[in-house]
Each structure stands twice: as C-alpha cells, then as structure tokens.
Amino acid sequence: MQETKKKETFKILIVAGLIVFLSSAIGVLANISLVNRIINSECITPTTSPREASQIDLAEAKKKFDGGEALFIDARCPDEYNQGHIKGAISLPPDKLELECPLAIVQLPRESEIITYCEGGTDCQLSTDLAKKLIVLGYLNVNDFFGGWPAWESAGYPIDPEN
Amino acid sequence: MAIFTFLKKFVSNKYTSVGLRMILGAVFIWSSIDKISDPEGFIKVVESYNILPFTLSVVFAVALPWVELISGLLLIAGVYTRSSAVVLTSMLIVFLVAISINLYRGADLACGCFDVQSESGDLWLTFVRDILLIVMGLQIFFFDRGSFSLSTLFTKNSRKIPDSNP
Incomplete structure (x- = not known):
C-alpha cells in the first residue's frame, strides 16, 4: 500500500514536470523571435x-x-x-x-x-x-x-x- | 462540533473538488489570455517585480502563460488532474513568494495577474487571493476522485479515497 502510494506520487510529479516543460517549450517557441530580439539586442554592444x-x-x-x-x-x-x-x-x-x-x-x-x-x-x-x-x-x-x-x-x- | 463535521464533509466531498477544479481552471485560463496576447507587456510586469535577472525574466514571461493555459485546460477537462493541481499550486506558491518580497520592499506594484497593462493595484489583495487559490489547489490534489472528468470517462476507474470518518 505504502509502495503504490509512493509510485503514484512519483508518477504525478513526473507528469507535472512534463506539463511545465512542454508548455514552457510552446511558450518560448511561439515567441522565439521576440526572445531573440530582446536577448541579442544592441544594448550590449556599445558604439x-x-x-x-x-x-x-x-x-x-x-x-x-x-x-x-x-x-x-x-x-x-x-x-x-x-x-x-x-x-x-x-x-x-x-x-x-x-x-x-x-x-x-x-x-x-x-x-x-x-x-x-x-x-x-x-x-x-x-x-x-x-x-x-x-x-x-x-x-x-x-x-x-x-x-x-x-x-x-x-x-x-x-x-x-x-x- | 456539528460545524466541524460538516466542514470536514464539505472539504472531502467529491463535488467540492469538481467545483474548485472548474473555478481554478477558469481563473488560470482567463489570466493566461491577456499575457499570451501581449508578451512584451508581461515581460515588463515580470521585470517590475525585480526578482529575476533580465534574461531569465524574459524566458519566464513567455513560458508562464502557456503553463497556466495548458494546466488550466487539463484541470477543467480532468486529465492528469492531480498533476495539474501540483503545477498550479506550485506556481501560486512562487507568486506568493514574489508578492511577499515586494510587500516587504514596500513596492507599489500592479499585480499584472489578469491585466498586464494595469498601472497599480493592491498587492495585499493579491496576496490574500493567492492564498485562497492555493487552498483550492490543495483541496483538488488531496480530494479529487476524478468525477466529471475526461480521463474517468475513458478508463472508468475513479480514485478511491478511504473514508475520512473513522
């Protein structure tokens, strides 16, 4: 009983991690040009x-x-x-x-x-x-x-x- | 004592968790839409909390609304319900920490939770609302039995919770 509960909790956490990872990936990919533009902005290279x-x-x-x-x-x-x-x-x-x-x-x-x-x-x-x-x-x-x-x-x- | 018993029954009732699933799911879907449609606005919101380094806050700001949307949808549909509850509750705890830090700093921030363009807001109200939502998430995690959910519809095995009454 204790063992199955542990397994169940483990499974829940793995799926939770997957949800976060996949959703974040969608978010970043959907905005990749914006992220690129901001992170590689000219701000860093002075004139x-x-x-x-x-x-x-x-x-x-x-x-x-x-x-x-x-x-x-x-x-x-x-x-x-x-x-x-x-x-x-x-x-x-x-x-x-x-x-x-x-x-x-x-x-x-x-x-x-x-x-x-x-x-x-x-x-x-x-x-x-x-x-x-x-x-x-x-x-x-x-x-x-x-x-x-x-x-x-x-x-x-x-x-x-x-x- | 009667009130206590009633409360216990109410909290562990399967329909309570169905109701809370709908509410929490809807709150998150609703809050994600404005952020998804205005990513630059939400980057400014995350920046205004002054916690993450800039590059990280950009990534956080574009990723977070999608996590909100997808786990909100899963929660309402009842697919991977307990995992979605874990995701949403963890996010709410992260928000709570971010809000607390800024309350401690005395910053007058707009929460940016539902409307990324809002100019100021009551952080204390946000704080209380956040705790309320965390309680909802915990109830779903501990007491959801899979009623009215897509996954139960297909697999026909709802989760058994031992009767809380001795």
Whole structure:
C-alpha cells in the first residue's frame, strides 16, 4: 500500500514536470523571435560617441515633463525608486545597464529624449554615469537633470506613488 | 462540533473538488489570455517585480502563460488532474513568494495577474487571493476522485479515497 502510494506520487510529479516543460517549450517557441530580439539586442554592444549629456535644471526638466515626450530615468537604487519617483519615470541604476538590457531601453528609439536624475547635488554621480552610458549606447538626446529627486519633490511636481 | 463535521464533509466531498477544479481552471485560463496576447507587456510586469535577472525574466514571461493555459485546460477537462493541481499550486506558491518580497520592499506594484497593462493595484489583495487559490489547489490534489472528468470517462476507474470518518 505504502509502495503504490509512493509510485503514484512519483508518477504525478513526473507528469507535472512534463506539463511545465512542454508548455514552457510552446511558450518560448511561439515567441522565439521576440526572445531573440530582446536577448541579442544592441544594448550590449556599445558604439563610440563624442556627445556629452546636456545638464538641465528644474525649470527645464518640468518643461520637458509637461511636453510629455521625454522619458525620465531614475538612476538611484530600486529601493529609493520604490519609495517615490518622478511620475512615469522608469528605474535603471547604471550598474544594471552593464549586466542586462531592460525592455524599456530595447524598445526606446535612439532619437528619444531621455532625462536622467538621481539624488541631486554634488554627491549624485549616478545620473551622470547613466547618462554617459546611454550616450555610449547610441542615444542622441540625453539630458542630466542636475537638481534630481529632492528638487522635484520639494517643488511639489507630479510623483509616483501619489501621496 | 456539528460545524466541524460538516466542514470536514464539505472539504472531502467529491463535488467540492469538481467545483474548485472548474473555478481554478477558469481563473488560470482567463489570466493566461491577456499575457499570451501581449508578451512584451508581461515581460515588463515580470521585470517590475525585480526578482529575476533580465534574461531569465524574459524566458519566464513567455513560458508562464502557456503553463497556466495548458494546466488550466487539463484541470477543467480532468486529465492528469492531480498533476495539474501540483503545477498550479506550485506556481501560486512562487507568486506568493514574489508578492511577499515586494510587500516587504514596500513596492507599489500592479499585480499584472489578469491585466498586464494595469498601472497599480493592491498587492495585499493579491496576496490574500493567492492564498485562497492555493487552498483550492490543495483541496483538488488531496480530494479529487476524478468525477466529471475526461480521463474517468475513458478508463472508468475513479480514485478511491478511504473514508475520512473513522
């Protein structure tokens, strides 16, 4: 009795494994071109470019925000991002960009207007680092918002999560 | 005591497991459709949980909805019912871990469970719903006897469960 029960459980687990394996295979094969495109994206192979990121201040940042065209990228660590960030900004610490290529970046046309920011002030190197890396990746319009998060937050401009 | 006995009977009743099979199967089929039709959207959802390395989250995001769909269909059809229950319950446990990590981090995430484009959601609600679904999965695994299932229709041998009453 004990033996058959063991066998039965074993069989159930084997079939469960097969279900997962076969379904995953279908999923991956059905999306193989998408997976290929993302994993082998140009993100990993940098180009060289002499361009510099232009530094912008709070007023310019707000103007670009209102324009609605620019993508804000938060260069701080994900914990800080989760606690609050500029509305609509995505999280991308510069270290992360070296390891992998986030989808938001893969899909972003090289001409898009990008604004990086971090903690602000002189001790904030992250957004400058990130801006440099994005320029190396071939982005043409990268702005470094120097005032960063503190300036934006204290100005009472739109943030996420909303308070 | 009467309530306890009733509960025991209800939980081990074969029709309970048939009902739960339909509910759990339908939930998973429903949740898979939006993810299958918008794989890029679901990759973003998986990425927003910030747990897997990027390459893995891409593979996970394209594979997971198909596992949901197929085990949901098997569960409703009653083919390899207990194996499908194992698959779905294990997935729910993985989701629970992912949700817990983000609740602990205090992240304001959209669950992305049924609608990959939703912008925010209540992770606590997702947490509770997930536990509820896990309970359903366990009931099916332990008490399903193969009633109203395709496999019993063809083989005519339903699973015997010893009577739980002493």
